[in-house]
Amino acid sequence: GAGVSQTPSNKVTEKGKYVELRCDPISGHTALYWYRQSLGQGPEFLIYFQGTGAADDSGLPNDRFFAVRPEGSVSTLKIQRTERGDSAVYLCASSRDRVTDTQYFGPGTRLTVL
Amino acid sequence: GENVEQHPSTLSVQEGDSAVIKCTYSDSASNYFPWYKQELGKRPQLIIDIRSNVGEKKDQRIAVTLNKTAKHFSLHITETQPEDSAVYFCAATASGGSYIPTFGRGTSLIVHP
Numbered sequence: 357g358a359g360v361s362q363t364p365s366n367k368v369t370e371k372g373k374y375v376e377l378r379c380d381p382i383s384g385h386t387a388l389y390w391y392r393q394s395l396g397q398g399p400e401f402l403i404y405f406q407g408t409g410a411a412d413d414s415g416l417p418n419d420r421f422f423a424v425r426p427e428g429s430v431s432t433l434k435i436q437r438t439e440r441g442d443s444a445v446y447l448c449a450s451s452r453d454r455v456t457d458t459q460y461f462g463p464g465t466r467l468t469v470l
Numbered sequence: 471g472e473n474v475e476q477h478p479s480t481l482s483v484q485e486g487d488s489a490v491i492k493c494t495y496s497d498s499a500s501n502y503f504p505w506y507k508q509e510l511g512k513r514p515q516l517i518i519d520i521r522s523n524v525g526e527k528k529d530q531r532i533a534v535t536l537n538k539t540a541k542h543f544s545l546h547i548t549e550t551q552p553e554d555s556a557v558y559f560c561a562a563t564a565s566g567g568s569y570i571p572t573f574g575r576g577t578s579l580i581v582h583p
Contacts, residue, residue, distance in 0.1 A: 360513075389570070398476075398559045398573030399514065412570060447513070458504065459571070461513040 358382070360462035362448050368468045369438055377433040377465045381450030388431050389459060390423055391447040399447055405431060406454060438469045472497040474562050476574025484582050489550050491577045493560035494542040500562040503536060503543050504571065509556045517558075518545070550581045 361380045369375050381388050386407055391399035401415040405425045413423070420438075425431040435442055445466050449459040473496040483489050493503075501522035506514035520527045520534045520543065527534050531550075536543040543562075547554055557578050561571035 396576070398561075398576050401570050401572070404570055415570075458516060458519065461506075461515070463513045 360448055360450050360460055362446075362462040362465050364465060365463065366466045366468075368470065370470050371438060371440060373438050373469075375435050375438055375467065377435075377446050377467070379431045379433070379448030379450075379462060381429065381431070381448070382460055383429075384452065385450035385460075386428065386453050387451045387459075388425060389449045389451075390431070390433050391449065393445045393447055393464070402433070402446075435467075438467075440469045443467055443469045472500060472562055472564065472572040474560060474572045474574045476560050476577060478577060479575065480578045480580070482580045482582065483550055485550060485552060487550055489545075489547045489554070489579055489581075491545045491558055491560070491579070492542060493544070493562070493574050494540075495562040495572075496541065497562065497564050498538075498541065499564040500541075502563040502571075503534070504561050504563075505534060505545050506559045506561070507556045508559065508576075514559060547579075550579075552581050552583050555579055555581045 363378045388405040390402040393399045403413045403423045404411050408428045420436045423433045445464040447464045448462040451459045476493045504519035505517050507517045508514040518532050518534050520536050531548045533546040557576045559576045560574045563571040
């Protein structure tokens with residue numbers, strides 16, 4: 357079946373602007389994760405959803421970052437007042453449920469803040 | 471929280487040689503340890519994983535070993551091929567709480583033909 361998809365693949369924006377990044381998980385997966393990956397680093401956890409609710413948002417760096425998953429499927433990561441330091445690849449992953457643990461990653465969105 | 475250290479950061483081998491990447495973790499509650507392969511510009515892909523109730527798992531040329539007492543686990547690739555060249559990440563996940571994996575910083579494996 358279809359894997360995790362993310363749009364857009366690339367996003368270039370100016371400092372101070374608002375951006376939205378979208379993730380479509382594998383159908384039937386209840387768990388969804390957002391990560392941020394900087395060059396030469398491993399994925400850094402941002403937020404985890406179980407169904408529609410954010411089960412753990414401890415990785416969000418500050419209140420400019422927010423994510424939703426209103427129907428328990430598609431998720432949107434929202435970044436307000438973007439800063440140059442927000443530039444990174446934003447990865448989304450999904451897993452069947454928390455017990456299974458195995459995560460399948462999307463291709464990522466490369467965000468560049470000028 | 472969990473802390474995962476991964477070594478080496480870069481590993482260069484000749485085609486046909488074996489490659490070993492090691493990771494240590496700090497949280498004794500961690501019980502799930504996946505390994506991901508990430509080619510340049512691509513998504514991380516799970517290549518093998520191990521749970522704390524076993525000490526070793528093998529899948530063709532790839533194997534993972536786990537030492538719970540010492541809190542370290544290793545990825546072993548035998549008969550390396552140029553297409554094995556990529557960045558490999560280890561991760562550790564604790565069953566309590568949110569199943570959030572903590573990743574190592576990655577190992578860039580280069581297999582020379």
